Amino acid sequence: MAEEELHRVPPPLESVVWRSSGGDLDDGPRRRRESMVNKLISTVYSGPTIGDIESALSLSFTGGAADQLPADAMDNNYSSGAGVSTAMSVLSPELNSSKVLTSKMENKYTLKMKTCGNGGLAEDGYKWRKYGQKSIKNSPNPRSYYRCTNPRCNAKKQVERATDEADTLLVTYEGLHLHYTHSHFLPQHHQQQQPPAAPAAAGEISSTTTSSKKPKLQPRGGPAAPIAIAPIIINDEDDDDDTPAAGGDLDLQSSSFLLHGGGSSWQHAAAAAPRRDDGLMMVGVFPQQEAEGYDGFVDHHHHHGRRQLNNSNGGLLEDVVPLLVRRPSSSSSSSSPPPSSVSWHNPYIDMAILSNIF
């Protein structure tokens, strides 16, 4: 099927993970931001949520703080290095507030993603099974329906091409993943065998996880190249038991992650992948609506004894930003620099968003 030819592996990501606002912040904003970041930090990803991001961003970026971001970071084509750029965009207002896309279902949000020429798709760390496809009225492109293969997970997603932008995909996620991303279960030693060069690693991932016909995150026959997809792994300075997460201590190689405070009530949290000629680029994360019934939600597979961050809005962070952002494994929790000025060098990251689309 032609639609499956598009499947691919996420492109390599550039280093700089978190852009500070230039390092000249007042102590107040800095403290607030550090507080925010610390809040986000825990040793093991324990399911921070959209609400976490939103609250965190509101602490750090409201009051015009976003203006303090580097100009390039404010640009849709934020560039963090030569040959690397990331992009974030806001869905058109009608789409953002679309009643069509807004479901009664909570935790439903849409990713607007842009393919970059290779016709490929990034993985999102989860394994999906297609269970239907429908032609949608007034749309030349069919909509595909996917369900998470995890039996205890009711997460679903719908994928369709944007009618106005041939290279743009609209991926609507619905429901919560009650488990780690697929890659989280990869043997740690696999992940530690990650080659130091992220681009090469990404290439290997691409070659090993992409087949000519039915590329899959984890092709049958076992895990291929170690994939470091991930929710944001946050380290809590106050938490000494900085034991490795399920995914192990991953060196973040060539990663790029950016939380961007939006101007609206919704703070867009986007994991920005570098643009690559043959890559796929996620251009935005847009919740359909604020979820309301997931207060107290705890993913028992995530917390590992760690506190569950406030989850007022529901929606696992990994659903929104399926990234693994973890400081280099060599760093201990006690010696790690304050995350507020996170600039991890040689970090490894593997962003994955889409899978099994067209």
Added chain:
DNA sequence: CGGATTTGACCAGCGC
């Protein structure tokens, strides 16, 4: 041979 995908059928919700 087992698992994933395809695809027509079926069902529910909604508007008229």
Added chain:
DNA sequence: GCGCTGGTCAAATCCG
């Protein structure tokens, strides 16, 4: 009530 539409089911098919 009827028709339209979107979402899901499930048998057939495909593929490694």
